[in-house]
Amino acid sequence: MTRNEAHNLMIQMLKSKNLQKHGLAVEAIMRALCKYLQNVHDREQNEFDEEEWGIVGLLHDADYELVEKDPTRHTLVTEEKLRPLGASERIINGIKAHHDGIKASRDNYLEKAVYAADDMSGLITAVALVRPDKKLSSVTVDSVVKKFHQKSFASGAKREQILACERELDIPLEEFVGIALKAMQGISDQLGL
Numbered sequence: 049m050t051r052n053e054a055h056n057l058m059i060q061m062l063k064s065k066n067l068q069k070h071g072l073a074v075e076a077i078m079r080a081l082c083k084y085l086q087n088v089h090d091r092e093q094n095e096f097d098e099e100e101w102g103i104v105g106l107l108h109d110a111d112y113e114l115v116e117k118d119p120t121r122h123t124l125v126t127e128e129k130l131r132p133l134g135a136s137e138r139i140i141n142g143i144k145a146h147h148d149g150i151k152a153s154r155d156n157y158l159e160k161a162v163y164a165a166d167d168m169s170g171l172i173t174a175v176a177l178v179r180p181d182k183k184l185s186s187v188t189v190d191s192v193v194k195k196f197h198q199k200s201f202a203s204g205a206k207r208e209q210i211l212a213c214e215r216e217l218d219i220p221l222e223e224f225v226g227i228a229l230k231a232m233q234g235i236s237d238q239l240g241l
């Protein structure tokens with residue numbers, strides 16, 4: 049499956065522009081994490097296929113609207129759509145792993161990364177939206193870290209899930225914020241932020 053095929057599928061499956069943008073944001077963070085972790089673990093290169101990591105980010109919530117009536121099926125409808133398209137097991141398992149109601153164990157870096165990137169993207173978006181200009185360019189690492197510790201702020205962005213960066217990826221929170229913020233700033237036009 050190519051990035052273009054994945055992007056087309058996401059647009060087909062998701063009507064909400066906000067959810068499409070969320071997919072793009074997590075794609076950007078995943079690609080950045082892939083590069084970062086490949087540098088750290090330079091002997092395990094087969095695990096770090098940037099396009100594959102990006103596709104998992106793009107499609108992780110693709111069935112969100114289709115499972116509205118039965119959220120316990122979240123990611124399973126995407127799996128059903130992806131199988132006939134020949135998506136790899138790594139992509140399908142990666143998508144399922146972001147949702148611990150479906151796949152509780154995270155068995156490789158890709159699966160750990162999408163779990164943490166999902167909620168980090170939500171936190172950074174929320175921080176941008178409370179800036180006077182609502183722009184990612186005026187968001188700083190410090191401001192995101194500060195809001196991270198303010199539990200009442202954007203409580204949907206699960207702090208425990210974001211902290212998988214430290215527990216499971218060995219990336220300190222502040223560094224993860226820096227990676228994710230830069231990745232999202234790089235596509236700010238597409239995100240409209």
Ligand SMILES: [Fe+2]
Pocket residue numbers: 070108109166
């Ligand atoms: Fe998500």
